[in-house]
Amino acid sequence: MNDSDRGAGRAARPKRADARRNEKTLLDAAAAVFVASGVDAPVRDIAAKAGVGTATIYRHFPTRADLIIAVYRHQVEACAEAGPALLETSATPYAALERWIGLFVDFLVTKHGLAAVLRSDDAGFDALHAYFLDRLVPVCTRLLDAAAAAGEIRSDIPAIELMRGVGNLCIGAEDDPHYDARRLAGLLIAGLRLPR
Amino acid sequence: MNDSDRGAGRAARPKRADARRNEKTLLDAAAAVFVASGVDAPVRDIAAKAGVGTATIYRHFPTRADLIIAVYRHQVEACAEAGPALLETSATPYAALERWIGLFVDFLVTKHGLAAVLRSDDAGFDALHAYFLDRLVPVCTRLLDAAAAAGEIRSDIPAIELMRGVGNLCIGAEDDPHYDARRLAGLLIAGLRLPR
DNA sequence: TTGCTAAACGGGACATGGTTCCGTATCGTC
DNA sequence: GACGATACGGAACCATGTCCCGTTTAGCAA
Numbered sequence: 001m002n003d004s005d006r007g008a009g010r011a012a013r014p015k016r017a018d019a020r021r022n023e024k025t026l027l028d029a030a031a032a033v034f035v036a037s038g039v040d041a042p043v044r045d046i047a048a049k050a051g052v053g054t055a056t057i058y059r060h061f062p063t064r065a066d067l068i069i070a071v072y073r074h075q076v077e078a079c080a081e082a083g084p085a086l087l088e089t090s091a092t093p094y095a096a097l098e099r100w101i102g103l104f105v106d107f108l109v110t111k112h113g114l115a116a117v118l119r120s121d122d123a124g125f126d127a128l129h130a131y132f133l134d135r136l137v138p139v140c141t142r143l144l145d146a147a148a149a150a151g152e153i154r155s156d157i158p159a160i161e162l163m164r165g166v167g168n169l170c171i172g173a174e175d176d177p178h179y180d181a182r183r184l185a186g187l188l189i190a191g192l193r194l195p196r
Numbered sequence: 197m198n199d200s201d202r203g204a205g206r207a208a209r210p211k212r213a214d215a216r217r218n219e220k221t222l223l224d225a226a227a228a229v230f231v232a233s234g235v236d237a238p239v240r241d242i243a244a245k246a247g248v249g250t251a252t253i254y255r256h257f258p259t260r261a262d263l264i265i266a267v268y269r270h271q272v273e274a275c276a277e278a279g280p281a282l283l284e285t286s287a288t289p290y291a292a293l294e295r296w297i298g299l300f301v302d303f304l305v306t307k308h309g310l311a312a313v314l315r316s317d318d319a320g321f322d323a324l325h326a327y328f329l330d331r332l333v334p335v336c337t338r339l340l341d342a343a344a345a346a347g348e349i350r351s352d353i354p355a356i357e358l359m360r361g362v363g364n365l366c367i368g369a370e371d372d373p374h375y376d377a378r379r380l381a382g383l384l385i386a387g388l389r390l391p392r
Numbered sequence: 393t394t395g396c397t398a399a400a401c402g403g404g405a406c407a408t409g410g411t412t413c414c415g416t417a418t419c420g421t422c
Numbered sequence: 423g424a425c426g427a428t429a430c431g432g433a434a435c436c437a438t439g440t441c442c443c444g445t446t447t448a449g450c451a452a
Contacts, residue, residue, distance in 0.1 A: 016399060016448055042438060053402035058440070119312075119368050157383070158374070165380040168364045172315050178354070184361040184384065187353070191383030195391070212419055212428060238409055249431035254411070 038113035065128035083139035093146035234309035261324035279335035289342035311366035
């Protein structure tokens, strides 16, 4: 489906050098603009920052979701990989869950507007939804299952619902002294606990 | 600042009859359009539904927040008044809190997009924020205080933070079979409980 | 090196939606 | 009935997402 299946023989014609260069330039520009103006910064701004035309953005990243995914892929991967690691290094599965949710919250709140867009039901963001969910829900499920197996939490809340809830709690969490997303997420997780 | 301070109380020249009529018409139209298309329906749509020009909307309701407040004022009042009532009729303060949060969630999720706009940090929605907070936070505070006094919950979470959290949980809760805002809000509240 | 073609580009054109302005119509009063 | 203030409608303006099309350029081969 992508260009890596060159294997079977025929040259699936690699991208032109300038195109590859532009893609990189765009990613850098987008990252910078996202930090400065949030993930829903105007397309023209990003294009200007990168010194390209607007159409070039659409050519490389057909939807905004594609661009966002590309910009944050590393960090999402890191978050996903942290799950199993935490499970091994934490005292209990619940502690691991708690810490992992903390990582997830930290990631979201530091990305201006990402949580909001993650929640959007705009069809253009389906890919973003799918990516986050595909990548992180299994990790969360594993943590939940472990904690449930240890009898620490109830087991009737699906990971996807919990993650959406946590994601929602992160919306608008920056620059608001009266709102601590991390604390609320902690409360939500605490609500899962079984009396022991 | 508004027209009611015309001197020491003399007839502040009542609005013209057609203006009053239009305001009512607009409220009805807005309510209908909000149900059909959400609270961020295009201004033109609302104007068309009401059979008036767009400027008329801005004249009566300078910001969208003003319109939303006017449309939902009754229901917000009802929610506010339900607080003390629940406190009297429930077995414990915690039960009252739980039920009241349920009312709040029900209100929000049935108003297409309201929760999202309530969360928006767009300056245009400051009035909406202020109204909701002014009206409901004291009610929530009283419920929290009662439950805390009864030793049922911890007392270190301000009502405003909790309400913002619950509001956020309600974002995008309609038409999503995998997301139960009410349940998550319940979890959040449950996270407040003290071991007894 | 030069010439050719497909890939890639840029920026202008179009659509949508919020907001404001201005000439006109209407209300309420004298 | 006339007049001034109030209110109205819709066109105009601006911002932003999206798409199109004429132009440029990389990569290749003669």
